[in-house]
Amino acid sequence: MNKYFRELTVAAALGLLMLGLAILAPHFFQFQPFISRLTSQMPALVAAIGIALIIISRQIDISIGSQFSMCAIIAGVTAASGLPLGVAIFAALGAGAMMGALNGVLVAYLGLPSIVVTLATMVTWQEALRLWQQGRLLNLPKGIQWFGLSQPAGQTIVISLAFILLIGAAWAMKNLAAGRFIYATGTDAEAARLAGIDPKRTTFGVFVLMGILAGLAAVFNLVQSPQVQPNCGDGLELKTIAAAVVGGVAISGGRGTLWGVLLGMLLLANVNPALTHFHQPPYWEKAIQGLVILLAVVADGIRSRKARL
């Protein structure tokens, strides 16, 4: 079977969906809504890059939604206090790195299961935010939205930075030692250790990177409107994990590409807009997304069975 079978399948499904839209609902491709829609999907793409690396290294991080919200609010509060946007961005990335480092220490060096650790940090950050912000929308000062530039310029920056990041990360995963460390750690941590890789350091590094990417994703979200809501990251973990799984990242670690993640994300993210453009009720959204995820998991199952035989 072709090495990129999954990526090709998902690309074909996405292509079919787009073709259907082009024929039945050409309004979908009007320039402005298309670009606005794509821009709004970029924060999840950035976070999905991180979650893919986490899963490839055979871990999970369900705290990323909370990290995202926390980083967004920290950046928002920083900006609202009158500090320049650069400081706010730095604060978001720094906060993300610290939250990621906490997960990383607990998982990599204390050997605690990542699902439990990140469940705990997920709830902790969420509740801390609730206590701090009381669920209110935070109004941002002028000059934050679109980095203080025009709407088209801001959208161009967000989309191009996200794609540059994706291309860079995909290249690094394939060509840099760090990338191969992540695959090796996820495939077999003991074998990786014997081969001279430090799996603990790799795992720790991946969690820190995840935090930073959650912070960056939060910034990309922050600049798209003049307000930020403390629950803005809710559900991000499910969205990104689903994108990774559909895109062919094996939940058992060691396998998957970021191109697959991009395709998986675009496919899942466009189910809802497609339903709206086909004038169908929204009840189908979750059902269809669930079905897509299920198909991906079943395909993975069949594949690993075949591999064992």
Added chain:
Amino acid sequence: MKRKTFIVSLALLATLPFISCSKSESKSKLTIALLPKSKGNQYFVTCEKGARTAAKELGAELKFDGPINSDPAKQNEIVENWITDGVDVIVAACENKDSISTALKKAQAANIKVVTYDADAQPDARSFFVNQATAQGIGEQLMDTAASLTGGEGEFALITGTLTAANLNEWIKYIKAQQAAKYPNMKLVDIKPCDDQKDKAQQEATNLLSAYPNLKAIIGVCSPSVPGAAEAIKQAGKAGAVKLVGLGLPSENKAYVKEGVTQAVILWNVEQLGYLAVMAGAAVAKGELAPGATEFTAGKLGKMPVAGDNIVLGKPFVFTKENIDQFDF
């Protein structure tokens, strides 16, 4: 946790002088205790403003205390303190219906009158509920406002919180009924859930705008949906061409209202809610308002109708470009 304990003990210390004072004062002055869901929340701070006005008019003492965060256990604690304190009436907005009802019943047993406002307790734990608005009032007001903006014609869509939220579905029911009854030339084309997320509402609205090119209005049924939809309309360059009406706080919508993206924000008058709640509490304590009453006089609001054990504040308030600057919650 340490810090919380510290704050709580500080708060307790702060109330100590009150406890000793109020006991020694003459019994003629009415003591009204107002419990918000959370005392840091601007919404309840605004309620308090109205409550203070009412207390001043009545010549009563007003105690205002609540959890820092919305915390049902902390609400019980405060009610317990007020029981020991011997206040005359407790006016409460309940975070958790079941958990606070026990404490409120205990207060009733100690001869303290109980009235609820904003969010009700169990009916047997209070004598009256001051209801900020009825589902029917909200639904009809939203539909009427949208219709008046579009001239009673054209397609419109709703953005709600979740498809399963009972209160939102109730409002939607009345929106649909009002449309069917009064605006036959309007057509509801879609209802989208935003999961109470502003950003999702923005995406939903972007999709609605491109999927329904003839869309004339969007109604935001939950508060995050209104600024979310506003941003989408603004990004699409359709401000004013597609009207936006919704339920929400003035402070969260002020910028869009002033830019002309959002035409109307609907909410009850929060300050009046606090005022009415305290007036009702005082009337119950003085025996002027008892079960079976059909109306009572609420200070400057005049005669308010009483329906069973519900006192309704009245028609929701419409915030527009003209008046939104006067409100800061």
